[in-house]
Amino acid sequence: MKLGEHFYNKHGADKSKYEYIRQKMPEMGRLVLQARTLGKLKTIEDFFLPANFNHVVKAVKMTCGWNEDTSSFKIPSLSLKLGHSLTKITDIAAFDARMSENKKALENVLTFRQLKEKKWDEWVSAHALRNLRESKWNKPLLIPYCEDVVRLHNHLDARRPEYQSNLETAPNKKNWLNLAKLTLCEVIVFNRRREGEVSKMSLNDFLLRNTFVSNPDLDLALTDVEKKLCKFFERVEIRGKRDRKVPVLLSPDVVSSIQMLVNNRRKCGVPDENLFLFGRPEAESHLRGSDAIRGMAFECGAKNPQTLTSTRLRKQIATMSQVLNLRDNEEDCLAGFMGHNIRVHRQYYRLPEGTLQVAKVAKVLMACGRGKLSQFKGMTLDEINVDPNEEVPEDSSLSGSEDETTVKEAMSAPSSSSSGKSSYTFCIKNI
Template sequence: MPDESTVDGGKRKVDYVTVNAENMQKESTVVMSSKIQAPSENEKGMDSPDAYSSDDKEMREVDSVRDGYEDDFEEEEKAEAETKEDSDSSQDDNETDGREDSDYDPEQASEVESDESNPAFLTETQPIQENQWVSDSEGSENSEEFPLRRVACLDNLNSIDEGISDHHEDISDSEPDEDEIIRDKDNPALFVKKVTTSLTTKNGKKKKSPRVYNSKHCCPFCTKLFSNFSQHILGRQHELEPEVLQITNIKVQKDDTLQLKAVKEKERKKYLTILRNRGDSEHNNNIIKKKKGEIILGRRLTGKESFSIDEYGPCPGCMEWLKLTVIHRHQSTCVAHAKDGTHMTKGNLLLQSAVISGRVKCEAGGTLLKEVFSIMRDDPIGKVAKEDALIIGLGNQWMTRNLNNKLMRKHYASAAMRLSSRLLLQLRLLETPATGVSMNDYIEPKYFHTVAQAALKVARQDERDESTLGAPSNALKLSFDVKRLASIKLAKAIQDGDRAEREKAKDFLELMAISWSTKLERIVLEERKQARKQPLPLPKDIIKLSAYLKSESNSCDLLDNSYNNFRKVAILSLAGLISYNRRRPGEVQAMKMTAYFSRKSGTDDFSRAVLGELTKLEDRLLKDQDVIEIRGKCGKIVPVLVPSYTRPLLEHVTDKQVRKNAGISSSNGYVFANNRSGVIRGGYAMKVYTDAAGLERPQLVRATNMRRYMATMSQGLNVTPQQQQWITDHLGHTLDVHRIYYRATSDVIERVDVAKLLLMMDAGDISKYKGKKLDDIQFEGKRLTNFCLSNVVSFVI
């Protein structure tokens, strides 16, 4: 029978179970509100070992094992001290109804109602050992969660917890304090908690540490939020989970050396961190799907920083949410990263992070269906590309990479998907795995050699001469795309928790890093070195083309608003800008109306202060030419100079009324628009006018070749390094690319200046002319042949 001191009329709600009275006074600890029976006389001796039941003995064994985990709770101990101060100070304001503050909490009591239909609930209780701390946040929406000194105390209350519904604070749905959060720039419903400090408690009492420990982490098993994650995860609720057993099986023995103890504690902390990050990552993915709630980051922000969810993602190894710009550097400290010296590339890490966070999916989204599938050729290659999950994921990744390049991204994605589809078709001809014939079945270590062999087939390797490739660029592109496919598989395996597939993908990527270059890329590079060099355009052809474009612009009828005339004027102005600027056709053809209307013309006071006194030519150039800034390669902003003869042409094609009369859609925001949703291609515009200008070798006058021509001709000028940097900035590439790929050494320079230096070295007189320029050194003799034979020559400066 229940004790009358605790039960009124057979039924009464008991608010708290206190532990030992002396310990309660020392530590001011409260116990979870619940309905229990007061201990009877037979239960008062439960402190003795013989008084425990078999279940209690198992509980004590678990408790003794978990005593070694106190080092894992250092951060929680800090939170305990702070929240304890807040609890002690806040209890003064509670209405006690005649009871002591430490014994009664009206909010706790109101949540637990008496249950007449369940009398067993009042009698079937378990004893609580003394000197243990218990959380009071189970069932309370307003209280903080107090860290436990021992986990076994929760085990004692396990049966009680089952009878009470959990009331955890849902930070994704509750209204947060605006002073403690930073909202997303694009979606204000998403937010993160920022680092907050306070020198006093809520009631004004002084604190030992200014840091406010109010962070919560999500349990990956029950998906609830806890301020003391390690206490919850090592409790009895999840003790049979394989990941928890992996932690509890690491036992610190008394006779262990200090070094061994440190190793065990580090290993235990590693698994606990990975488990916590996994729960936070799953929570973040759910919040992103709901588009509302708190995002849990690995490192919280300060009040001075802004927050955008697009800038963050999970580490593929430990699942901690970090800023995408630091994920590559994070590998050196990642707890889940293998310490064998292997590192993934930044691109592969970002791709895996995008798949885990759901930004890149292995299923065709609306954008991929609308833009890519609609233009892809419906042949066997296209059908395979549209059906294979990994290839679709690759297409999504290419669309994401070129998010701002709406005009060309569909073509990039389609080309990459079709090339991977060709690889898959070749793989099916070479070998058929037992698991299936999808790309996922071939991204395994045992099929690595088969994948390399199939890539050579796609590159059209000559059967008689293996070092000859008909399409070496295909092999080079596949070397990157195969890595992306393996990274997508790895990220998908991490997301699904498939360890077997995860290991296969990781091993395949390691083989790629070790063996692919020796098998394939070396052949590609050798083939490219032996490629025939294309001659530069003839100078007289360039002069003739420029004169022809100017004459055509003067004869244009700008009063005709028909589509045919609009197209003619657009092609002429497009060819003029490409040839004058030596700009890539794809960059100029994608010029937007907003960029044109934001063009810069004339000078201001600041520009004149920088330039100083201008010559007549410089002043005329500033007045006659505008500058339009457009998107270049890899998102770089590059300038386009507008010569005077193209100004009226551009004004015509950008006029709203002209575009409307010509049938150009108002939604088409490109300057060189066609009557559909696209643009007129720059390469086509160059071909039209080079063919019509009557050039001697029109096939050489193309945009890329004219860029090489400009880079090569600049060698004949005495340009300073700063001026050379201006040239490369205008062309939209780096100095290394300028020297290696664009600038061709002129045979005249080779035979004059370089030969002059060689002859001086043969004569043994080069030391006499130290510090002199080659152009300033002249040599003369009766005959050059005599000089070459006898090395007798007089040098004149």
Template sequence: MIRQKLRQLGRFLIEIKKINDDVDYLFDVYYPKNYDSAITAVQNLAGMNESGIGFKTPSLATSLGTLLKQVGYLCVSHWIKRQDKTRQSHAEDIIKLLVEDSGTAINRAAIETQHRNKRHSKVVLPSKEDILKLQTYLRDRLRANHEILKVKFNELNWLQLGEAALLSIQLFNRRRSGEIERILIEDFRSFEKIDETSIGQAFNTFSLKEKEAALKYVRFTIRGKLNRTVPVLSHREVLESLETLLKYRSEAGVSKNNPYLFGIPGTLKGDFRYLSACQLMRRYAYECGAKKSSKFKGNGTKKARRHNVRKFQSQGQSGCRFG
């Protein structure tokens, strides 16, 4: 995210330098006389069409507007520390213009373009046959690696077990890849199950099929988008595999301080590493022999997930299950 913002600001600075010779560095933008040049640079980068009512890349237009405000506040803080009232006033004027004028100059056209693109976009989902292929492939990999690890530890089988378990949970729950791959061990350890111990005599009121179904799954909650708490269901077979995964973490070389359930050895730029669900989804979709493996994505939109659920429910499928 930080790299993306810096790239966007860098592209903006290069573009405005082509338009206005008075701009040498980013804080030079925060003079009222340079405001029109800044708006023109944003419009050029976002690809405003000839009619001036749409953008080729509307998201870039809105994100640049937000970034310029954020940098403007940094600019104001900088000049306050330097006790330069004149430049502070200029930066505050630019921020005021961005708040009051950019909504008309940029945001309105960008938002209208986004809504228009959304109306015209088509959501292409994987076929039922391809999903069943991936489900069967994951189940076989999960069971095979789990059986090997029951006998003795093997680093390759341990890694493959984690990959299969990660994608199995994602496929069943249809959650965002970032949510599933960053499940914390403490969240997983707090899983709940439905049995006579947890709900008491109410469990005896269930029918035999209801009891069998309840005993197959456990539930735990994880951090979702915008810090929301979202539920995750896990089949008992996957649960056993996850327990085995945690059992051999030290043998696999995973740091004891790594908080992630799907943590792997090593660190990445100071942070602990974990399996990448998006990359694994692409690889496993290809390996399972799916006809349209490119349609499998781990970061689908909310609209696509709702569409997918309705599609499977209409075909008598309530989810991708283990059996």
């Protein structure tokens, strides 16, 4: 209960964090119930007795489905979460012991903390992290097809007038939810925003959006098309990951839909206490963006509706941007709009590693295997062209004159050239 009080004191001002607090309570409840079956741990205070540390580790492993034969967890993420919660509870217990001047209890808590710092990683965390890493091996990276994205956009454009008309003629809970889910999906898909960020957009974020007229001096640096786009879209700033400020662009059609939702909130049962723009009727929570996208993805008839998620749509725009020849400042601008720093953008949002290895590195390996690497001296990976269906002659060794010519060319190449070194090494080995 004190753990829940701690989280509420820290996050209680943000209603969007209530679900996070609800999740933490049953996690620890499952651990306490499992610990009681061991006989030694009846209450949380028993967890902090140094002699019971092994029982605490055993209880965590049992709760998370530990398999002794494979040294793996069935739910590895839960073991990490329980470890963090135990650390929080340890801090709370130490604070209470100091406040009550209970030296014996404080000594037990501090000893438990030392034991956890020294052995928790070895007995729990290391195995859980290994399980999480291995679960991602050989997992295909699914990126939405452009045709599915176009089909989804067309479906949203076609349904929007219908849902607006229904809400205007019959303002009820069902029609309000239909238009709210469609608009929420449209904002997420167009802006490639994280679904949680848009779902938690507050009513004030929209009402207090920036509608200023652009500076004439700045317009001198824009093209005619860019000037028109600045007048076409409206920009809303919302809270992103790690409290970063991230923008959301709204087209006139989306703005009209949101205005209609705002005007009919009370008629459709959305309470005034609900601070969310996409709030649920008769509740103080918000609609889930993931549910909205999933429903629209299946409705539009996409070939692979499971790939149409906010995360994969974000990866698609960041990955496909490599096709463009973006300058550093343009890449920074795109990364800033996506809501992550440039290091994350370059490290995690590139072409899939498997694609690079098959498409790029395989050409070098094939050229080496066929004795043709020297033919591509001075070329980049993009310039090398090797046909995988080309037949390789049985006797692939070079003739004497060709050997001499190749070696001379390799020896005459600058020593700083990596391609020269590779050709020279290959030729010597071949001879």
